Amino acid sequence: MSAASKTNMSNETAELQVQGKSIELPVVVGSEGEVGIDISRLRAETRAVTIDNGFVNTASCFSGVTFLNGEEGVLKYRGYAIEELAEKSNFIEVAYLLIYGELPTITQLARFESSIKAGQETPEQVKQQIKLFPKDAHPMGVLSACLSSLSAYYPELLDQDLSADKKDRIIGQLVAQVRNLSAYFYRASQGKDFVNSDANLDYCTDFLNMMFEGQGKIDPEVAKALNVLLILHADHEQNCSASTVRLVGSSKANLYASISAGVGALWGPLHGGANQAVIEMLQEIDKDGGDYKKFLDKAKDKNDSFRLMGFGHRVYKNFDPRARIIKKACDTVLTKLDIKDPLLDIAKGLEEEALKDPYFVDRKLYPNVDFYSGIIYKALNIPTNMFTVMFALGRMPGWIAQWKEMIESPSMKIGRPRQIYTGETDLEYQAISDRK
Ligand SMILES: CC(C)(COP(=O)(O)OP(=O)(O)OC[C@H]1O[C@@H](n2cnc3c(N)ncnc32)[C@H](O)[C@@H]1OP(=O)(O)O)[C@@H](O)C(=O)NCCC(=O)NCCS
Known part of the structure; x- marks a missing residue:
C-alpha cells in the first residue's frame, strides 16, 4: 500500500479568508494521527501562497518510510521502533527494510547482499581520482565528488525511468560504494594502500577492515557498535539532506547526482557536521x-x-x-x-x-x-574529520528510500517552491557611463 493511500481524508476542512476570498481546505490525517492542511488549490483559487521560513510547518510529501514524533521522542522505521531495531537487527537488514518497505526474508536478504557485492568494484579511474585529492581535503567533499563521478562510468544507470533491475543494481552499488569511497580516501589520506572489500565479511566488519587492515583482527564488539550507530543514522524523514536528495531527484536527475547533493547538505554543522x-x-x-x-x-x-x-x-x-x-x-x-x-x-x-x-x-x-x-x-579510531562521513555511510539507505518512494509515486512533481518578491520594481536601465 502506498504512503498516500494510508492517509485519511478527514471530513473536516480548514477555512481560510484571503483578501476577501474564502477557501475551504481539506484536512488530511496520517497513519500515526498527524494532521495536515492540504493547500494544493490555494494559489490557483486565491493567488496567495504560504510562507514558512525553514519549512517548520510544511510537510513536503506523504511518506511511509520513517515516523518521528518529536514531542514524545518516538522514532520508527517502516513501523518498527528504533530501539527494537538497534537491539535485534543489523545495518544491512535495516537498509533493506527502509528501501524495500519490509523486513527481508532469507532469500530477499541474500539477493540484496548479492546486489551489494555485485556493485563493490570501484572503477579504477575513481580510485586514481581519490589518490589525487590533497591528503588533508575534507572527506565529505571527496565523497560527494566521487559519488557524482560514478555517473560517468555507468551511463546505463542514468535513465530517467530505471527498470526494477537497474534500480536494484544502482541501489546495491551505492550501498557498496559509500563504504569503499570512504575507506579508500581515509587510506589515501594516510598515505596507505587501499584494502579491497572482502565479500566474506559482513558490511561493518568489511568497512573496518578496509580502514584499518594490518592493525589486527576486527573486534566483533567494535563491528557491533558500528552496526548500532549506522542503524540509528539510517533515516530521519524529511531532514535537510533527505529533502535535498528528493528535490534534486524531483527534476529526474539521476540517483548519483541526487545522493551527491545530499552529502553536501549533510556536511553542514547544523546537520551531520x-x-x-x-x-x-x-x-x-x-x-x-x-x-x-x-x-x-x-x-x-x-x-x-x-x-x-x-x-x-x-x-x-x-x-x-x-x-x-x-x-x-x-x-x-x-x-x-x-x-x-x-x-x-x-x-x-x-x-x-x-x-x-x-x-x-x-x-x-x-x-x-x-x-x-x-x-x-x-x-573506534575513526579520525574526527571522518565523523560526518560515518553519518553519510549510515544515511545512504535512507536517502535511497526517500528517493525511491518519490520517483515511484504516481503524484511525483518537480519540487519548485514559490517566493514573496521583495526587491525593486520598475527601474529604468541606465548606461554604465551614467551610473553613479
Ligand atoms: C538543530 C538546530 C539547527 C535546530 O534549529 P531550529 O529548530 O531552527 O531552532 P532555533 O535555531 O530556532 O532555536 C530555537 C532557540 O533555541 C536556541 N538554540 C537552539 N539550539 C541551540 C544550541 N545548540 N545552543 C544554544 N542555543 C540553542 C536558539 O538560539 C533559539 O533561541 P531564541 O528562541 O532565544 O532565539 C539547532 O538546535 C542547533 O543549531 N543545534 C546545534 C547543532 C546540532 O547539534 N545540529 C545537529 C542536529 S541533529
Missing part, C-alpha cells in the same frame, strides 16, 4: 581545563554565535531517542574496549548541567544523535 563539531567543542573544553559551565554561558549569550553543538533539534522537543541509545552504547563500548576518555566525562557533565539550566529547559534543547556518537567513533 555537528558530530565533528561536538568532538572539537569537547576537546576545546578539555584543553581549557574542563570548565564546561563557561561554554554553557557562551551558548546562552545572544551576542555570541557559539551554540552548544549536539544540542537541540528542529523536531525533537522532548528527547532524541537515538541519543539515549547512543549514550548507553558509548558506555558499553568504552568499558568493553577498556578506554577511559575524559571527553565522555565532560559530555556527561555538560549534559547534566544543561538539562538543569532554564535556558535549555525553556527552549526544550536536549542532546541529539550527534552528542555522544563522536566519542564512540573516536574509540
